[in-house]
Amino acid sequence: MPEFHAEPYLYLAGLTHKAALIAWGGFYFRVRASDRAWKLVDDSDLDHVHPPRRESIGARSEPYGVARVEVFDEQGSLAAFAETQTTNHVWISGLRPDTQYRYRVIVNGEEWASGERRDWASDSGRQGLFASGRAYDNRFRTHPHPDERAPLTFAVLGDFGTGIRKPVRPGRHQKEVADALEATVDRNNVRLLLTTGDNIYSSKTFLGIPIDETGDEDDDWFFTFYQPYRYIINRIPVYPCVGNHDASETEASDDREQLLDNFFLNERFFGEESAGRASIGPGLFYRFNYGADIEFICIDTSRQSLLFGKRFFLHPNHASFIDSALPAVGAGSSDLNSIQPPGWRVPFTHHPPFCAGPMHSNSRSMIETLVPLFKRSGVRAVFSGHEHNFQYSMSDGITYVLSGAGGKVRRGPLSDFASARTVGWASEPHFLLVEAGSEQMLITPIGKLGPNREVAAIDIVGPSGEAVATPIIVPRATRSLD
Numbered sequence: 309m310p311e312f313h314a315e316p317y318l319y320l321a322g323l324t325h326k327a328a329l330i331a332w333g334g335f336y337f338r339v340r341a342s343d344r345a346w347k348l349v350d351d352s353d354l355d356h357v358h359p360p361r362r363e364s365i366g367a368r369s370e371p372y373g374v375a376r377v378e379v380f381d382e383q384g385s386l387a388a389f390a391e392t393q394t395t396n397h398v399w400i401s402g403l404r405p406d407t408q409y410r411y412r413v414i415v416n417g418e419e420w421a422s423g424e425r426r427d428w429a430s431d432s433g434r435q436g437l438f439a440s441g442r443a444y445d446n447r448f449r450t451h452p453h454p455d456e457r458a459p460l461t462f463a464v465l466g467d468f469g470t471g472i473r474k475p476v477r478p479g480r481h482q483k484e485v486a487d488a489l490e491a492t493v494d495r496n497n498v499r500l501l502l503t504t505g506d507n508i509y510s511s512k513t514f515l516g517i518p519i520d521e522t523g524d525e526d527d528d529w530f531f532t533f534y535q536p537y538r539y540i541i542n543r544i545p546v547y548p549c550v551g552n553h554d555a556s557e558t559e560a561s562d563d564r565e566q567l568l569d570n571f572f573l574n575e576r577f578f579g580e581e582s583a584g585r586a587s588i589g590p591g592l593f594y595r596f597n598y599g600a601d602i603e604f605i606c607i608d609t610s611r612q613s614l615l616f617g618k619r620f621f622l623h624p625n626h627a628s629f630i631d632s633a634l635p636a637v638g639a640g641s642s643d644l645n646s647i648q649p650p651g652w653r654v655p656f657t658h659h660p661p662f663c664a665g666p667m668h669s670n671s672r673s674m675i676e677t678l679v680p681l682f683k684r685s686g687v688r689a690v691f692s693g694h695e696h697n698f699q700y701s702m703s704d705g706i707t708y709v710l711s712g713a714g715g716k717v718r719r720g721p722l723s724d725f726a727s728a729r730t731v732g733w734a735s736e737p738h739f740l741l742v743e744a745g746s747e748q749m750l751i752t753p754i755g756k757l758g759p760n761r762e763v764a765a766i767d768i769v770g771p772s773g774e775a776v777a778t779p780i781i782v783p784r785a786t787r788s789l790d
Contacts (some may be wrong), residue, residue: 311339312349315437316421317365317534318413319398320517322570323500323545326452329572330377331397332413332420333365335530346436363526365534366569369396373416379403380410386722397572413486428535428683430475439650448543449499452599456677457746461496463489464656464740466693467551468506468714469532471529479599483717484756486536489739492763493540496741500544501696502604504693505658508532508563524563530571536695546571549606550592551658551693564592583609591620596764597635600746601651605633609659609674619659619673629648634681649750651784652744653687660692660710662701664719664728668694682706684751689749689782691740697722698738698753698766700780701729707782709751711740725771732776743779750779 314334322329334359336349361367365522372395379400381387387409388568403409421444426437452458463486467489467766472483492498508528534541554563568574568588577594580586587593591608594765598604607630608620621630661674682690683704692713700707708729719735736755738756743750755766768776 311341313339313346313426313437314357315338315426316540318421318446318542319534320448320545320765321367322399322576323448323451325453326403327401328379328403328409328411328448329397329399329575330411331367331572332372333369333396334365334372334374334417335527335534339436340468343434344436345434348527348530350386350529359489363465364395365529365565365778367395367397367572367575368569369526371396372420375416375420376414378412378414382408397575400577403454404460405450406661407570408447409448411448419539423690425538427538428472428531430452433729434729435473442539444542445496445539446542451499454597454600456599457601457785459743459745461498461603461741461743462502462598463492463498464498464504464691464709464742465489465503465714466658466691466710466739467506467696467712468503468536469506469508469553469717471531472536473531479717479719480715481713481717481756482532483535485714485737485739488757488763490540490752491757491761492739492741493544495763498544498704498741498744500598501540501546502656502691503546503548504691505549505610506553506693506712507551507567509551509553510752517566524566526570529566529643533570534595542676547596547604547656548573549656550608550610552610553556554610556714565774567592584629585647589625591623591626593621593626593629593633594699596649601746603650603653605653607655607678609671610656611640621678630678630681634678634685634687636684637686651746652689652749653685653693654680654689654744655682655687656691659694660699660708662699662708662728663695663710664699664701664722664724664730664733665695666718666722667696669724670727679703679706688784689751697735698768699728700731700751702731703729706752708778709740709780711753713737714739730771732770732780734766734768736766743771747779747784749782749784751782753777 316334319331321331338347376391378389379387381789388400388402392398427440429438470480470482577586595605611617611619689707695712696716696718699710738753738755741752753766765778
């Protein structure tokens, strides 16, 4: 008879300048007694665990018991707490801006996920959960007060959800990029993570049709999100956007509801629609500030299906959101220093307006609809994914950065440099390290760790093969708005 193992996980699901959304959950595994083979329990089989369940993680999961979340200041004093017996997540309020805290979760009188953890790895040719020698470091720092100017270091990760069930193989590098991301979060004080979509897409196919692991069930998220970024997402919040693989545009199943569930998007942005800070259904649009200088804008560029429907940013439901998020600013001004607030207005999308290939090209609908709005609202940098490489383009003083190789890399050569306005590119697995200050933004594509676990930028070349320097420097001012 197989044994069952439940592995607990912790998640800093949301964060503001005065509150934190802390969540907990887990995954179940069958362990065959004869050879200790491990198998992740599918959502449809959770009725066999004890006690039976429908879901094991995410906002909708049934409560594991009476829970208390405690948050401590740097002196070890209890700063805030909250209790629940109806959910596996809770908002902790009453926190101070830009302040370091630690936390713990207690469920039914026992600390959740304490001590050494088991992580998915290979041992003597076997794949399974093995003692890792690691434990959770449950700490976070609240965002600055909305009136306070503050620099920000953040990361951008795109097209990453290919899964780590099997060892690294050619073209798939999610584990390697995840390791480099974790090292960079530790060393560079990264405060938040944006995704450029295609969050989960490790689907199995039959005759080219996706049949499993598309992302529409919790168990699809173990190898693609919760395990690869386990020791990151308990410390910094993740802000996702929707890619074509997260919708039925590319896959037979629309993963949007599961995206809302596992990124706790309703819990974070419900009620923001009336304030013009979110627009959900159909599609996912939201914006949030980090201090007084930076506002991020998530724009949904997916569509309902491959053959039918316009992209969601063209849907009339979202017209008022887009208009208010990308307003005309600086009329009659010669530069962008007049924009207050914010100093940086940063859209992030899945599809890029400009792309030189090898599989995808420019998006005409984005160039016709969104690019003029970026220009009028003083945008200086836009982050996207979709193509599985790194590219950056310049148009009307705006830097468009394509980062879509967080899991899968497309090695084919680029060709359409002129129409894509390409400045530099690379076909290497990577994520972006972004440092936004008062006068400039520095963007560095970071590759997999070196032999001594050193973090380094990937090599970028221009259209003629010439070396392009990193970091990419984006000045905040000045350009004409006329």
